[in-house]
Amino acid sequence: MPGFRYAGVHCGVKAQRGELDLALIESEVPATAAAVFTRSTVVGAPVEWSRQCAKAGKARAIVANSGCSNVAMGARGRRDAEAMAAATAKTLGCKAKEVFVASTGVIGEPLPMAKIRAGIRSASQGLDSGGLRDAGEAIRTTDTFAKLASERAIVGRKNVRIAGIAKGSGMIEPDMATMLSFLVTDVAATPTYLRGALKRVADQTFNRVTVDGEGSTSDSVILLANGYAENAVLRTPKSPGAKRFEAALFDVAEELARMLARDGEGATKLVTIDVTGAANPAEAERAARRIANSMLVKTAIFGRDPNWGRILQTIGAGRIRLALPRVEVKLCGVPVFKGGASAGAAARKRAEKGLTQDEVEIAVHLGAGRSKARIWTCDLSYDYVRINAEYTT
């Protein structure tokens, strides 16, 4: 898309030769910027720095490294995050404050700043309009594939483009799988509008993914908009074309979010959980999250066991209101529990067959009201234990 360039390089934060570990995204003009961050009480220095950039609402670049998260490093961590921004600003000819910073990887280790500085120089020399995939590669940690998505929308008769990369998984693990997503668009929009749109979209996409119920110290979603589409500036959700822009932004974010769930550590299946009939929206979301984070449900899905008992049990344990005689549990479209009782052996057989697929749906109607919620997650396999027990920080 015109006006944006990207690079991903190897600078040596990760030991393995040739493994990309530093990403740079550059806007040739100051772009309108919006971002959402982790709400953890323990946050990394890069998040503290980038929160200031988001407040300013204008940015020229995003610099990110994988392999080291720069978390829990005190004053040194803050200096290093600022130095990453300053080094990037110097090569691009802008102010440090116009550079978002993100780091992901081990907690409690210092950033190797000489390598990072060399990496920033090399990345700035390699910036290219076709470099988004390299940038996506460079922010990977335990991700098994780079995650890219793009979309178009007509906004006030102008063609608007949105593209993005992501890594990790929504609410996830601290060492190596912080959720990061960087989005770029050529839409023209005010910072206020962009902030609202990003928050609404992130709440329904990135914030609906859970791999293991954990929020990271460094989760960041950053959106840069350079205005090159020359549409009439989007100022509010009611501006002409704003709905279509937000829908396209939602599509990109949803696609990336689903990739995060699918690529959860050790995952063999993408699991979509839909809760309906809840007493209120908060209970709907809580029920969906409990199912998604239940180790028992996740291991059952891994084992292809249509175990509605575990689903009901985790909802009950969360003291979520339901009317058992009206409750229905569907697995891959097959009702396995309804009218207060098991749907029988034939239904179980059909559900077992459904559970052999790579994408699995769990739909639960609580019979207690009209609220609903959707969450994406993955199953829990031996490989999750292997990755997290045998990986040494």
Next chain:
Amino acid sequence: MPGFRYAGVHCGVKAQRGELDLALIESEVPATAAAVFTRSTVVGAPVEWSRQCAKAGKARAIVANSGCSNVAMGARGRRDAEAMAAATAKTLGCKAKEVFVASTGVIGEPLPMAKIRAGIRSASQGLDSGGLRDAGEAIRTTDTFAKLASERAIVGRKNVRIAGIAKGSGMIEPDMATMLSFLVTDVAATPTYLRGALKRVADQTFNRVTVDGEGSTSDSVILLANGYAENAVLRTPKSPGAKRFEAALFDVAEELARMLARDGEGATKLVTIDVTGAANPAEAERAARRIANSMLVKTAIFGRDPNWGRILQTIGAGRIRLALPRVEVKLCGVPVFKGGASAGAAARKRAEKGLTQDEVEIAVHLGAGRSKARIWTCDLSYDYVRINAEYTT
């Protein structure tokens, strides 16, 4: 202990020949009774029945089966739970309302009532003052060993005895590991006093165990007191000897609770988590539970990785208040994080050595206040996944 008899028999709820699956505990006189149950919104028919017994405050027996939980079976489930009590009452010559009922095992299958009835007859014929271990065996499901504990206390110059059995793990899984504990004592006490004492003790013992953060549909702790110790009846926590009785009851419950955690599904280690310096008791407990239920912390313990980053991260993700420069994380007595930074490689080495032991301590000081909490849990191993993914309901 005088006045109590016990039996454990095989009646065929469990397929394997000779595997004990029905337990009976009998008091020769009506005993004062107290109980605490799951707070789930999905509860088994046996819990509904036993709640009525607990309200009455007097009971002659506890009958329990493993292999089938009698949960989510509607009207049939209620009839079957009542029929278990009635059959037991008939053989013992008491009222059905004086018989507590508990069932643990698969959800959504009907109880094989002919087998259960035959088992009750056979158990009542085999009742013996030395049969507590058999009863403990008969309530096992995925437990790898039967759990028994006993204690004595001097209450108003009288020797008081307490004994108990338990199975499963505090907050646990729905199919095969409901937490059950049955306690007997010869203390003389009013139902009101006994209820209060049991609730206080259970809150600090059984309710402090978590294997996977799940509460069951059937968790039950039942205490019968026959008064044979002839102490002056305990009426309030201030009655002479009440403190000593409660301390002994606590010891029995704590010992059983620790056994539950140690025997968590797939567990290789018993993990004790102590959080201090929290802003208030609720945050202390929440922090301890988050650490205990964190899949990342549990896999790190399994992998003997002194990963303080994951501990801080899960506390932060729970938005629990802390003052990072005052935070201290100790693993097996070794400070691995203090003063806002890693304690270094030597400390890590010492902690790694500590993590090779069967019992592991995680102590976290939050630096935000004076409240504290303790939780027992276990690690997360390949075997947890195997048991829960490959076990077919």
